Structures are given as C-alpha cells and as structure tokens.
Amino acid sequence: MTESSQGLAEFFTLDHRRCDSSWVEVEAAAEAGDADAVKQSWRRFQSGLSKHLQMEEEVLFPAFEQATGMTEGGPTFVMRSEHDQMRGLLAQMNAAANAGDHDELVDLGDTLLMLIQQHNQKEEHMLYPMAERALGADWAKIRERLAAY
Numbered sequence: 001m002t003e004s005s006q007g008l009a010e011f012f013t014l015d016h017r018r019c020d021s022s023w024v025e026v027e028a029a030a031e032a033g034d035a036d037a038v039k040q041s042w043r044r045f046q047s048g049l050s051k052h053l054q055m056e057e058e059v060l061f062p063a064f065e066q067a068t069g070m071t072e073g074g075p076t077f078v079m080r081s082e083h084d085q086m087r088g089l090l091a092q093m094n095a096a097a098n099a100g101d102h103d104e105l106v107d108l109g110d111t112l113l114m115l116i117q118q119h120n121q122k123e124e125h126m127l128y129p130m131a132e133r134a135l136g137a138d139w140a141k142i143r144e145r146l147a148a149y
Helices: 010-031 035-068 075-098 102-146
Strands: none
Touching: 010 035, 010 102, 035 075, 035 102, 075 102
16 A cells, blocks of 8 residues: 555554654664664654654644544543653653663663553554544545645
8 A cells, every 4th residue: 555545544553663663673772782773773763753743743633623522631632641751751761862871761661662552552443543534534635734744
C-alpha cells in the first residue's frame, strides 16, 4: 500500500512501529558500548517520537475533537495527559544521553516503553478507529497537513 493510500489508523500505527524500531537502535548501540551510535540513534528516536506526538496534538486531536465534540474528559484528553508523561521521561532520558549515562538512558527507556505500549494499545484499538470513522471524508486533507511534519 502506498503512503498516500493509507488510512488514518494505518498511518499512525505504522508511525508507532517506526518509533519502536528507532528505540531498538538506541538499545543496540548502548549494549554495544558505541557512544557515537547512541547519540545518533537517540537523536533520531527523540525527534521521531516528538514528531509523532506533535502530529497527533496539532492535527489529529483537534480535527477529531471538532468532528465529534469530544474534548474535556474525552479520549484525546487522556492521550494528551499520557503524552505529557512521555515528554517528562524524554527530558530525563535526554539528560542521561547527554551525560553519557547509557545505563540510565536504557533504564528510563524501559519505563517509557511500558507507558508507550499501553498508550499505543488505546490509540490503535480505540482512538484511531473512532477517528477514522469521524474523519474519513477529511483524511486526504488531514494527510496533506501531516506531510509538513
């Protein structure tokens, strides 16, 4: 399937998998003791996850909220809260990466991964299908906006 023919749920789910793969690179570099590879892979992971969170918060969530009227207390409210938790861990991980403390980076990464796995399950099995139903007719326009990221 080409990128332009992907549905909303598939687009965001594949981006989850891309982020997961990127973290595996960080872990492998840390395990190998390759400081330069850790720095590079960490930057890619942090950038990719941050981009994913931005795409959801700046494009997907507002469109979903407008289409459904679900705001405070709705699914996007919960997802934003979890994104904030992830950003807190990312900040701690960035400090560990900059200090060259690869053990701390990986330990914090384990905590982040647990949060991400639970979060992704909610998005992939609840939010994305709901969003796809609510936004299906507007997906092409939304996809164009996401291309800027």
